[in-house]
Amino acid sequence: MPQTSTPHPRTQLRQNFVLSPITALEFYHAESNSSYLLAGEDTWLRIYNVATSRLVKQLRVFNSQPIHGIHAWKSDDGAPTTEGGLLIWGGQSVMVLPPTSVTLLIQGTAPPELPTEFYAPDWIYDGILFSSKGETRGALVTAHNEIVTLKLSPDGNLLELGPVVSPSRPILYSANLTLLDDNTILVAGGTVFGEIIVWKFCFDSSRPSQWEVLYVFSGHEGSIFGVTISPEIEVAPGSKVRLLASCSDDRTIRIWDIADRQLAATQDGMEIDSKTLGEARETGFGGNSEVKEENKNDSTRCVAVTMGHLSRIWHVKFGEYTPGLEGPINVYSFGEDTTRQKWELSLDVTGSEGCKGALKHCTTDSCHSGKNIWSAAVSNKKGQASLIATGGADGKIVISGGMSSSGSEGDYEAFNLSLSFDDVLGQIQENSPTPFMDPLPKGDPKHAFQKYAFLSDSRVITTTSPGRIFVADIQETPKWKEVRLPDEVVADLRSYNIMRSVAMDTVVLGSSTGNVYLLHSRKPIRLVGNLSGKIQDILPLVGVDVQNWQAVITVLGADRAYILSYDASTDEPSIGGLTLSLPEHYIPTAAAQVGSAIILGSRVGVVTIYSFSEDRVGTIRPQNWSRDPKTKDAITAIVPLPGSSRDFLTTCRDGKYRMYTIWRENRGFSLQHEISPPMGMIEGAWFTTTENPELILHGFKGKQFVYYNATTSAVLASLECGGAHRSFAIISPLTNPNALRLIFTKSSHLRFYSQSSTFLRTLKEGGHGREIRAVACSANFKYIATAAEDTVIRIWSPSPTGPGFKCLATLEKHSSGIQSLQWKGDHTLVSCGGSEELFIWSITRLKSDYETLAVKCEAFWNFHTKDKDLRIMAFDFSNSYIGEYHTEFAIALSNSTIQTYTYGERTLEFEFGSEGRYTGACPTQLRYVPGCEDIIVAYTDGHIAIWTRPFWEPGPEITSANKAPLSIELLLKLHQSSIKSFDVVSPHDGRYIIATGGDDNALIVADLGIDDGGKYKVNGRYRVSSAHGAAVTGLKIVRDDADLIEVVTVSNDQRIKLWRAESGQDGQGIKLSLQDNRYSGIADVGDVEVISSGKVMVGGVGMEVWDFNPFKWP
């Protein structure tokens, strides 16, 4: 670094984007009748329009404190609430946005100035604003069961915090406040030790005592993570109860009766009774607690208890109910397992023991990725279904309920029917009083539904074991009728038949005698031909003209499949003019035409290509075939990619879908993409015809039928159906995948399900649901890959419309934590982690209208130890090629060794080179020295080692791997303990600048050179001891000029810092300066990476982008 004469301007950091857990949610109903969802995302308040999902405005509320709660002034019945402002809190920070500011915000305008951030004496769990005697007031409850009052100005600005009041100060995990009347607040606190304290606070200070303890509930066996006080619930005219819901570490949800005479008559109910907890209480888990005698009865006030969720339950909230208890009270719980569960609480207030009830489980909806629903809001408007929002650790917001169906064309009705055979027979008799065929007798146990097909959106058809065919028109619900069939057709279809929908209003049927029939909605059934053998399947040829449709007919044991063609101009079907020759024992299960090729898929997963032209007759022989060696399961669908004549998709019962590209002249095809969506067996797929086509899959997962949008990774429907291997038919408008009709058999009943829209809607997309451990950007800043503790890799590209990113692919193959991630070019990604997993991914973009990345795991490292229990901590590719297609790469294993291999880009195989063993300490980072084949490794003992090899000439054996032994040339102590982050640059030949961040809070810059003997020499090591307040877990050299380098560091202390190193005075040593130091919203940070010129991405709990530039931000 030669000395610089002109000083460089200071480089500063500016936050450009943050995706963080949603830690607070609240609904806000404006006077305009629009509803808004207020979300706390790190320090930001974000306001979304519920109807349009649009982000209306965002405001940075706190300086360096995430928002944990938002309270919008509310009336009891959920009516518009503009009179009050917003109370926002997080940690000890609290702010009130006055009504005028809120009005501006929902109009999309930033308020002229941000109110002052106040600090409460302790952590805040809940807060409310209310009006008392014409004055606006507020209160907070803290983690030590204290009430802090808020004093507001007439225009709704927070002026000061009042004194602290508490009956006892156990440490809480949850608390909730409700206004009882002008004077009194009801407080519920859930303690760390499993108790719930319910008390009243009177803010009329003229009273002798400001508080009174009402109940102390014990019964939970673990910490109370959520408490919610219900509104007053009218159980009978004039009779009201108030309930408390609680959820706990013990996986139970409990409902408590907290109404009592005192509460009913609060006006004069403030006298102090014997239950006061003047002195703090002994606390402890379960049996430990010495509940006071007078509190023992409190636990009999437990109304209902139930167990739910696979792990901890964070929140429980009350939903809608009908006054007078004509129906149940809905209760919602939200858990660590990312599910939202709905419960129905039925109450009995007639018994002598007071209010008793039961909780019945209704639904479980998986809403988020990874772990944890951190925030939830429920809004109950009279006479409407509850509006429910959940916010996850994944930064996603999911919303449901309260939405009126738009009623636009293509929408379906919502129903869920279960009909026995006799039910359907009864309906047929009702709908056709004068039957044209002999009515089937009722009560025959052998009668069964056989095959289903949709003739159109509003017409469904089923074949039956007696050989009769029923059809239903759907007007609100299905109306069943029978199809007129000649007696000989009934006899032919009896006991065995096959039926498929091939085009609008058209099905093709096949029988065991080899007859093929055509049935059109408005025409009598027609015999198309006989194929001398049992018709095994009818496979509509996907991708051909919908008017002149074609289908592939397969016959049991035949050596060929027959093409059935329909000519719309003559209304003539023809069969057998063209046949496809089949390999031995080949049972086709799916067919499609892609460009000028016909693709067949088989029962054991073989995909076969035939070259085809319109005028061809006779038998076509296959051009080529291929099968994934890992699968033996049936191909269930083949679909051409929209707008492509070369690319197609297959779905398979092995749970994967794959994409292939056909070679020139249909000579074969190659796999481009292979993905396992969260389904056990995929049964079919289609693309929407929307402007940006989306891929819609359906299949089975355990006992569920799953309907899934693979483009948005959203489960659109999940329905218990009893499991795979059943007859079913499905249809959805291609323009609206959220609507769905599904018909299937379950325990000999016909089940018919129809949905108008998805129950759950993603208001805002999220990312990883666990901590990001690695961020890597491809060579030309094209893609960004992130890997997280949840073992998932996501690939992103910058959003074309603004800051933010679009997730292009989700890679789920790792079975344990991913340690490191790196691109080679723009199309190869390598990931490594626990269980000795190292995968090489190929990433390409197919030329089709479906915008997706084609991703496949191309190769994996397979030199496993016996137990496969080491972790691959890091790896790197060498800088040069060996021959034309081989590169060397090195890996670092948790047993203190590093190993080198060559990897053949054509062979996709690894060959072992050599190994170097260190002291026993675990390596944390590994990198080839820029410009040479030496390897730098950082270790948990704070050292870096440079491993080198003597010049090596391959022997007579044919090998491409460098077998020369590895030895340490330079060992350098840098940190006191583990090196957590590392980067190296070479400003010029023979000069290396290494920067490291340690567990010891230090930043170290080491300046290395090469001495005259060609050995490494240390020019200097420079340490900033307390560079951060905690471990420096991410570090990147972001600027590497001739005369200075700049380093970005991130740490668990949630600061992002930018450091500059330049030559010291008179060229001696290095001068370090801290250029910028900012709060980062990313906790438990794992990595930092340059994602384009002047931008870094920080990954941890969420992701964040910072601009860095050597000028002052406006």
Added chain:
Amino acid sequence: MGKSSKDKRDAYYRLAKEQGWRARSAFKLLQLDEEFNLFENVTRVVDLCAAPGSWSQVLSRVLIKNEKFGRCAWEDREAKFRQRMLNAIPSESTDSQQQEERQDFEMTNSQDESSNRSDVKIVSIDLQPISPLPGVITLRADITHPATVPLLLKALDPSYDPEASANQQAQHPVDLVISDGAPDVTGLHDLDIYVQSQLLFAALNLALCVLKPGGKFVAKIFRGRNVDLLYAQLKVFFEKVYVAKPRSSRASSVEAFIVCINFQPPEGFKASLEEPLGVGSRLSELQQQQQDSICQSGPSKAGDDGITEVIPEDLSGSDNKYRWVAPFVACGDLSAFDSDASYKLAAGHISLPPVQPPTAPPYKRAIELRRQNGGAYGKPVVSK
């Protein structure tokens, strides 16, 4: 993960079982002691949040039974050998190293039976019961509860009369207060850091009541956001504050230990659990008075390793008032087993059962019920 797989992944887990410790965390205290001589001239100790009792076990074996644990307790001999070979240990220190090693050898786990000490007082407190340990008085109590102070003082001095004593200050204070308490983390980092800091303050509040001037305080800390505020607050009461990371604590964990040396209560300060620190404004007022005394003391072990210490020019303009980063000290020397590395087990290795089974989690009943109802995915049902 199988048992022997865990033995490989976690050397200290295996060593703890082999050496009879109730939990691997025993090594954390031993390694802290090695660095800071925590037990030197110490006869009266209070162990907070002690269950399952591995730290009390260390106290019992070191202070009562007079056992000595040197480096050999956790030394990876092969690592030491390889370090020599790879020259990881600077040659100039080899002599002293060898000397130390000889000493180590003599010191390792030697027990002087004759000198079982009777003047030693160890009191352990936890909410959970702790299995008895020789010479250790165990109390089941909530350390945040004001009544715990008289309880503790009585345990330390049977003659203590809570009625007669006007304040909660101990008459015969203790030399060392230690706490290895940690909450079950929720995953909401903010909240977990807060709850951990409250546990730390609970321990500190109690320590302030019973610690003698010049005494020491050691507690677990999560190194996360605003930990520098916490360091600065501890500095109000102690001359020296370090943040220490034993080699037996995983580098991947946010856990570290705050080691506070030479208790110097501010003038006029009276400790009380009725008015605890950690919430409210009392501590920040104390801090304002003390502001001058918190000066950035240099790192303890730096300077002798050939690395140039740099004080960077701070151009960021950020406000660091009330923030201070305690010097970091790694404990347990480099030949200690690495808690992050995987180790090969000797041929014929038999995986031992843990010395004490883990305490039952609050969701134990949920797991049992789920099992009864058809495995992990069966619908759990509970009867009232």
